[in-house]
Amino acid sequence: MLKEALAFKRPLIFADSFFVNKPERVEMILFLMSLCLLVYNLDQRELRNSLKRAKTGVKSQICKLTDYHTLRFI
Numbered sequence: 001m002l003k004e005a006l007a008f009k010r011p012l013i014f015a016d017s018f019f020v021n022k023p024e025r026v027e028m029i030l031f032l033m034s035l036c037l038l039v040y041n042l043d044q045r046e047l048r049n050s051l052k053r054a055k056t057g058v059k060s061q062i063c064k065l066t067d068y069h070t071l072r073f074i
């Protein structure tokens with residue numbers, strides 16, 4: 001799960017598209033990215049738990065019913 005969460009080389013994340021001059025700004029960007037990652041993972045966990053509680057699932061890309069999805073897919 002950690003490997004999936006820290007995959008910063010995805011095409012949706014543009015790490016080199018911003019430039020910061022001060023170390024405080026770098027710290028703030030890292031804080032915001034960590035906070036976003038935390039919120040994303042909490043939402044993903046809530047989605048998976050609610051699918052398990054409802055004993056249902058969502059169709060995957062191959063039309064197979066599953067209760068283990070990521071928010072990126074939904």
